[in-house]
Amino acid sequence: MDNTVLLEDLDAFAYREALASGEAVVLIPVGSLEQHGPHLPLGTDTALASRIAVGVATRLGALVAQPIAYGYKSQQKSGGGNHLPGTTSLDGASLVGVTRNLVKSFLGQGVRHVVFINGHYENYQFLYEGIDLALEELGLGSGSDTSVLLLSYWDFVSADTLARVYPAGFPGWDIEHGGVLETSLMLHLAPERVAMERVIDGPAAALPRFDRLPVVPGRTPPSGCLSSAAGSDAAKGRLLYEQVVGDLVEDLATELWVAPMGLAVPA
Amino acid sequence: MDNTVLLEDLDAFAYREALASGEAVVLIPVGSLEQHGPHLPLGTDTALASRIAVGVATRLGALVAQPIAYGYKSQQKSGGGNHLPGTTSLDGASLVGVTRNLVKSFLGQGVRHVVFINGHYENYQFLYEGIDLALEELGLGSGSDTSVLLLSYWDFVSADTLARVYPAGFPGWDIEHGGVLETSLMLHLAPERVAMERVIDGPAAALPRFDRLPVVPGRTPPSGCLSSAAGSDAAKGRLLYEQVVGDLVEDLATELWVAPMGLAVPA
């Protein structure tokens, strides 16, 4: 039963038993509430990170905490920009603060490893900073037998999968916002929340090599997506999901239970 | 369909239309991930605040944002204490920061009123501070036609309801943590997440009139609850839920669409 991995559904006594092993792993999905065009829901990033986390946790025997459902400000070159309606963001200090608190709270309770599964590009550095500050406060340095892992799920998409999802060539992660990857994943995982008939097709956004602030709104395509979702389907989503979850399970299993400290991860 | 009130399920274009009326109201549930004894899930506060928000929003034509799922540190006199496993908390600055950001983000998008529905006692003052700082930054003062409301749902439980839920006399809000009110509400709203057979019965906690820090753990009952959940049932939960949602709908409707500024609320 999927439910058993959700921390919010566990009672405190059952959770205490889970901690007693000394091997508890908690996954924290991180997303955003962010416009994803007319065909995807505002909660896409959080939904994808959460579903992937549940998939990984189920196979791994880990727990999934409530997601961080609001993310760092959407940037024009990766998410269309923070000025678009629906995009509801945290500043850096707040996201760092939440992250820092969760790490300190979970490790303080006796969790062995915390893993952040990120689904919103802009979050990464602030999550990193929150983790680093927490470990410094906890006095944990190299050689510690507890750890925090941070990753974005798309970094686990293999070259082979990419080639199959984008038969005409992968256009690049930078314009994958509301595009084929996210839409296909949603079609696989939550088809009732996708409206393919509302997809606005057209060329990908052509953005400058710099960020300009305040943003020039006209540079974001009217759809709010940086590339077209046309061509998305549930089969691609299933492929992406299965491959990514599979790789995550393998990497985390190796890293958190097997890999001796101080050695390079096997290729 | 309940779903239509959830912001995370809306697409950006539909949301933009909702904003266009100039009358959009967004409810934000606020809870905690906190031990609630052996019979209630860790996510009880968030679940209750969310369900009440959905109930209100559905009748009111409002939207419900993703909850703030982690709350301020549990205090011994209202939640058993922050030292108990499962209790996973934010410090004050982080909760203030998140609140401040959400208010600024939603009002900046054109939302007319934001309403925080609180389900975790310890949050209240930090939510208040976050709201106040946001309004100061936005330059909104008395006479503004947008507003932010803050409330804890239990403040809407009527004397009559209390008398029916606690026929032997209401023991006081201060020890209602994991007790009859929360348990009955959960039995009504999410019975599959309650394990009545795990309830630990016994006398309510007798706590001093001061807070002591570091806490003396032995002062919290072994159950982690401040009063017994024995006597909880779904009918009481239904009564509580319907009365509270009803009162909230009435108060919010009066306040946000009718009440002329500067006048006292009718009794």
Next chain:
Amino acid sequence: MDNTVLLEDLDAFAYREALASGEAVVLIPVGSLEQHGPHLPLGTDTALASRIAVGVATRLGALVAQPIAYGYKSQQKSGGGNHLPGTTSLDGASLVGVTRNLVKSFLGQGVRHVVFINGHYENYQFLYEGIDLALEELGLGSGSDTSVLLLSYWDFVSADTLARVYPAGFPGWDIEHGGVLETSLMLHLAPERVAMERVIDGPAAALPRFDRLPVVPGRTPPSGCLSSAAGSDAAKGRLLYEQVVGDLVEDLATELWVAPMGLAVPA
């Protein structure tokens, strides 16, 4: 002589001797500079907290530090609102910061117990947060032989006292701002600072069950008080003061010198 309990009047060498016992207790009164209607001075909360602290310290052999004389923002439902002239407030971060610093500073000097005596409702959670952050930085956890206590003096008013002060029934703490309790206490402790002839009589404020920000100024009675001070007298003040100080002395004596760690406080 009262003076001997005031830290500001002690010289450093005498204070060092007080610390040498290892048993020094420092009380810190916390108040506000806040409008209290036309009949009470702006410094009422600070004055009451300070006088109660001196009363307790004198009987207990403790020291009284300079008060925190400015408090958190006045809220409409407990203090009439922060928009009223004379109300001069700190934001949450500043009050947390001051509290955190005082705890660290006093415990760092060798004080055994610090006790905050609060006289302004809105302060409580920020004082709590400041204390908690300080203890975390100091690395003090459960089992420590030093402690910090936090309390609001009105939580020590007994039911019997209430019944005698409010013969027609206690209207509730929420509207006790500038009312019979504070006015009677001032009439007992500092009659020259009260102008009973300026009391504005009238019904108590009827405020909604939510906080609205920005506040609707018209909801606060013109007096700035939430209930009438009519009926206050020095005898009630004396009763309140003696009973509260008596209970505080008893509770603190029991807690700080006698109560073995880990046991519940005797009823």
Next chain:
Amino acid sequence: MDNTVLLEDLDAFAYREALASGEAVVLIPVGSLEQHGPHLPLGTDTALASRIAVGVATRLGALVAQPIAYGYKSQQKSGGGNHLPGTTSLDGASLVGVTRNLVKSFLGQGVRHVVFINGHYENYQFLYEGIDLALEELGLGSGSDTSVLLLSYWDFVSADTLARVYPAGFPGWDIEHGGVLETSLMLHLAPERVAMERVIDGPAAALPRFDRLPVVPGRTPPSGCLSSAAGSDAAKGRLLYEQVVGDLVEDLATELWVAPMGLAVPA
């Protein structure tokens, strides 16, 4: 009557009238709780700043707010060091925060000018920063008809006064901590709080031209004072007090009511 200048003793309605003129001036004394040797009380800095503020306000028709009674960390070269018992300090952020809040609060209420009267050397830059941040938030720039003044009272001691107080030559402000100036002022203003028989005589401290942290405790004289208080008397204190208050009154009167903006102060 001195009392009329103390804001804490004013009621809100009287204060509102004072504001109505549009010319209200509020003085805020700033001190510290800091060791001043065996002969002066810990509250010396706050006491002196407060008494000078009351003297100035009485002659000027200004109001005196509650002092900021805790100051920035004592530094070895100006106050003996923050490690000494009795020295109870705020960090920079807290002092900046309190200052910023008071400026915003008073100017927001309609006070025309706020004047900080500093009595603890280490405070100055943090008060300055708090004022500057507040004015930036309030959007007040050059040409504003409200202002905030910041000063340390010893900068108003004239050369003539110095020559009379130190007939053998002024040893320099840097070692005037617990020395002849502060002690004489206290002998004039609060003789019952001075114990001349406890003065530890001896040569002034010889401190390096740098600050070293962590401090080398042995560099502070055992008395905690940086120069001897021997030779202090009430007559010197009276001379200092009268000259300083006189100059302050003259400068503030000229600056706040007469001096046209944009011109240099007359010599």
Next chain:
Amino acid sequence: MDNTVLLEDLDAFAYREALASGEAVVLIPVGSLEQHGPHLPLGTDTALASRIAVGVATRLGALVAQPIAYGYKSQQKSGGGNHLPGTTSLDGASLVGVTRNLVKSFLGQGVRHVVFINGHYENYQFLYEGIDLALEELGLGSGSDTSVLLLSYWDFVSADTLARVYPAGFPGWDIEHGGVLETSLMLHLAPERVAMERVIDGPAAALPRFDRLPVVPGRTPPSGCLSSAAGSDAAKGRLLYEQVVGDLVEDLATELWVAPMGLAVPA
């Protein structure tokens, strides 16, 4: 003369004239003090960003401010890790704060456009946040005729240049730390600061797809570089420098003096 572009070498009166045009552009190089293996100096990132900024400014008629010489914490996957000697870093809040202050300060003086030229991967998001917070405080939104640009210089390396610098195929930006790109640029711009004979050759680092904290030190190659600098030469550096500076000049000229607001940048 190169010097004329350096703000630190300008006098205030000359600078005031530069501002008078209303068209002043200030470039701010951002780097780090970070280990770059045995063959490159610790100041490599700052040196490269500064030299590129001077090259751009000279051709563009812009000014170059003092660099931000310390950067955000080095991360293992992009810079070897923050644990390595020589790596001297700022936390996120400090880098955000410095950035925010510089933007506010320069725009407040009348600078029309500020351009951050980043040379240390880890900085980017914190620079972005600092810029965004500054613009919010200044009240500048879309449509403003002043702007702040943010870019990392390597994003301006063209595909053609890459192909010529890495004839055997570009291994990816993620492992370009102390590798052929940085080393070649330094050989062109500051050959006296490179010790090619100290280059440690060997395979590129193979790092996991996640970040692990605390870092596992053994995963960073002993050289501290993520790929080998073997094969670097000054000609490649010249090519990189000329192409990047050329593109930057073209893009900035188009963007800051020509491009009408609201239109997409020409391809």
Next chain:
Amino acid sequence: MDNTVLLEDLDAFAYREALASGEAVVLIPVGSLEQHGPHLPLGTDTALASRIAVGVATRLGALVAQPIAYGYKSQQKSGGGNHLPGTTSLDGASLVGVTRNLVKSFLGQGVRHVVFINGHYENYQFLYEGIDLALEELGLGSGSDTSVLLLSYWDFVSADTLARVYPAGFPGWDIEHGGVLETSLMLHLAPERVAMERVIDGPAAALPRFDRLPVVPGRTPPSGCLSSAAGSDAAKGRLLYEQVVGDLVEDLATELWVAPMGLAVPA
């Protein structure tokens, strides 16, 4: 060769060797980007602090880190005011943050002593606070065998030097901004950056004994300097430089390698 003392020019392996002795000393120059009238460059403070640091380090065998090139807000009474074009400042929190990070970073790497060489009056207290916070976080207290020193270089100008540089009498440090001391030092150390023909002669500024904010711009002389640079020459600069560097070398050598802890510094 001067270069060998610059940390930015060292490679990580050479630096690691320097640390291995356990005796590494790192000097950090701190300046500002601040108007210094029409005859001195904006970078004067940073240039002077850096050159003095290099002079000291060369003779002492210490290292010099990249300067903190932006300082705290210029104050009217010491630097003419923060409103003047060219003056580009940090707020207090940012300067504290940078300082705190550098101390933690260098001491964490194994540096034995860090010495801040300040060249901008307004910085001092914020540097002090940053150092103090860092040491607290590192858990270093009195008796530690590592230390941080903080000094302003002008505190090392001897009375004899002053008499020779100002034959007509020293006008006081408070108005030495862009005056004879800084100008002479620049004429000695960087004559190509001084334009003596642009010096604006005239009487020194006559500023009030208080700070007023917002500043009254007319109180700063049109030159932006607080006293005239007329009479500056390279010989005076050489005298100042040699005497100050000599004294610094002597004091630091005594303090950091010889002086036993806990004893007063020899006169």
